[in-house]
Amino acid sequence: MFGKYKRLQNYEYFSQSQISDIETNERFKEKLDFLALTKIRRDSVRSLHKLYNENKExxxxxxxxxxxxxxxxxxxxTTYSSVERLKVSLDRHFVSLFEDELSIEYVFKRRKIAYTHAQIGVLPNWMISAYTLINQLFIPLIIKSFSKNERTMMDILLTYDSLVTIDIQIIVETYIEIQGGSVVNGLGEIIKYNTQLEQIKELVQFQEVQQQEVILASVAMQELDASIEEIAASVGDVAMQTQQALNQLNHDISSLKHVSTILQNTDDGQQKIQxxxxxxxxxxxxxxxxxxxxxxxxxxxxxxxLNASIEAARAGEAGKGFAVVAEEVRNLADxxxxxxxxxxDDIEKLLQxxxxxDQQIKQSANDLHSSVREASQVTKTLFELNNALQIQGERFDEIVTAAKIQAQSSSSISERNKNIAESAERSKAITFEVGLAIYQLSKMIDGYRTKTISKNFILSQEDxxxxxxxxxxxxxxxxxxxxxxFEKMTTDDIGSPKTSRLGEWYYGKGKELLGAEKAFQDLEELHEQVYIIAKKAVEAYHAEDKELAEKFMEEITDVSNIVINKLKQLQQILIDQKLQYH
Known part of the structure; x- marks a missing residue:
């Protein structure tokens, strides 16, 4: 009949094309292929732009x-925006849906929508509901507009639905990435914090040293206790002997004073003799x-x-008598x-x-006088010393009492030190238990992390x-x-750098995306070096050479830090590549 159209029969959307002929990045291409979204079908949706503009308000x-x-x-x-501002944003989104090329830029526009809404607390279920609401408003308009040509209507409607589905997939995947990144980074930060708790080793070692020191201190305190008791007894004996010596010193000083007096008197007599x-x-x-x-x-x-004899001789006979007298006088004079x-001569000898x-008496007098002066000074000094010693002697009783009190205190300290030693042993055990608990906690967190990200999340390359x-x-x-x-491990448990998660990524997707980067090229040798040193550390540990094992552990840490630095460089390269689409 005229004016009637034949109804569509046996319509098959996929009979026209099984895959997409649109060239884009691998992950986006998978979605386009799955929905068979070709260039022709993409172009067919552009006609909806006019329909949208007519019904936009x-x-x-x-x-x-x-x-x-x-x-x-x-x-x-109302908190984060306004209806008018959001209408402008949604209008741009519709224009993009109808007009934009299906490229990586298209994908990142949708990812930006997801990031923006996630930041203000819009959950993915509301995003899906929002797209459903849009379909409820727009699909009736599509059907009404193309109802006269059912094939065209079905092509456009299914293509539109495919585009909306892709939008929803991208947004939901982005939400999953955000959540996955949150889990990866959140749990990763916790694990990183745990792995940085190297103070546990220091604490365990400190507790071991402290325990040994407490034991040594306890032994030393017991010895000190015995020594103090001996000292207290010795001080008592010394106090008694000192008092006896002081009494004798008093007597000796009195005698010395008497001697000094005698010396002084002798000195005075010596002066008189002189x-x-x-x-x-x-x-x-x-x-x-x-x-x-x-x-x-x-x-x-x-x-x-003589003169008289000469004169008598001159007188002759008359002078004979005088000569005799003169001779006698001369003999007497001789x-x-x-x-x-x-x-x-005798007087000279006597004088000598x-x-x-006189000289000897003078010297003796000087020596005696000097001795008297020195004896007086010694007596004075000894007298003053005696007074001081007498005072100290009086304090010896106080020292004896204090020594006895100290001995009692020392015994009390020894007892408490014994308790401290027991506490140190318990503290060491607690420290070991805490360290083990921290390690077990990190293993539990890692188990949860591994299980969660392997089954429930889509992760970005940087994650x-x-x-x-x-x-x-x-x-x-x-x-x-x-x-x-806290852990048991053999060299076989070390494994191979190629079979680790990092190794699988390195020789797979990592090489495809970042193989030309220098940081990526440097990473292979460094990663292998870590495994080589790790095996040496495990071998040293099983050889009971803990010091060598710790030395290798320090080397592992140094090389490992370089590996992590290289990975962070590659991570930043990926982030920078995405920034151009924001």
Missing amino acids: YILDMFYKRLLEIPELNYII TDVKHLVDRVNSVSKLMSFIQDIAEQTNLLA NTKHSVQSIN ITSEI IIEVAITDHLLWRWKIYNLILG
Whole structure:
């Protein structure tokens, strides 16, 4: 009949094309192929732009009217934006849906929508509901507009639905990536923090050292306790002996005072003897002068007698009697002279002896006087010292009492030190238990992380690198805890760098995306080096060479830090590549 159209029969959307002929990145291409979204079908949707523009106000008004009826969405809209601003954003999104090329830029526009809404607390279920609401508003318009040509309507409608589905997939995947990144980074940060708790080793070692020191201190305190008791007894004996010595010293000082008095008196007598000897010397000198005078007289008499004899001889016979007298006088003068000479010799000897006695007495007097002065000073000093010692002697009783109190305190300290030693042993055990608990906690968190991200999340490449970094830290942490005694491991458990998660990424997707980067090229040798050193550390541990194992652990840490630095560089390269699409 005229005016009637034949209804569509046996319509098959996929009979026209099984895959997409649109060239784009691998992940986006998978979606386009799955939905058979070709260039022709993409172009067919462009005709909807006009339909949208004709009904834009209706669609936008009804869409936000419905959203504002939901309290949760109403709060988010009024808190973080406004309906008018959001209408502009949604309008741009519709234009993009109808006009934009299906490229990586198209994908990142949708990802940006997901990131923006996730930041303000819009959950993915509301995003899906929002797209459903848009379909409820727009699909009836499509059907009404193309109802006269069912094939065209079905092509356009299914292509439109495919585009909306792709949008929803991209947004939901982005939400999953955000959540996955949150889990990866959140749990990763916790694990990183745990793996940085290297103070556990120091604490365990400190507790071991402290325990040994407490034991040594306890032994030393017991020895000190015994020593203090011995000292207290010795101090008592010393106090008694000191008192006896002080009493004797008092007696000796009294005797010394008496001796000093005698010496002083002797010194005074010596001074008098010195004076008397001086007088004697003076008298001997006087007699010596007198003898000289007598000798002079005798010589003069002898001379006169000689002259008289000469004159008597001249007188002849008349002078014989006078000559006899003169001869006698001369003989007497000679005898006197000889006698005086003999006396004078004796006086000279006496004078010499007296002089020597005088010198000796002077020296003796000086020495005695000096000794008396020194004896007086010694007596004074000893007297003062005695007074001081007497005071100290009085304090010895106080020292004895204090020593006894100290001995009691020392015994109390020894008992408490014993308790401290027991506490140190318990503290060491607790420290070991805490370290083990921290390690077990990190293993539980890693188990949850691994299980969660392997089954429930789509991860971005930068998050995959973050997972690899965390895996690497945990692997290093495992060896660290082996040395502490919290883990069991053999060299076979070390595995191969190629079979690790980092190795699988490195020789797979990582090489495809970043193989030309220098940081990527440097990574292979460094990663292998970590495994080589790790095996040496495990071998040293099983050889009970803990010091060597810790040395290798330090080397692992140094090389591992370089590996992590290289991975972070690659991670930043991926992030920078995405920034151009924001």
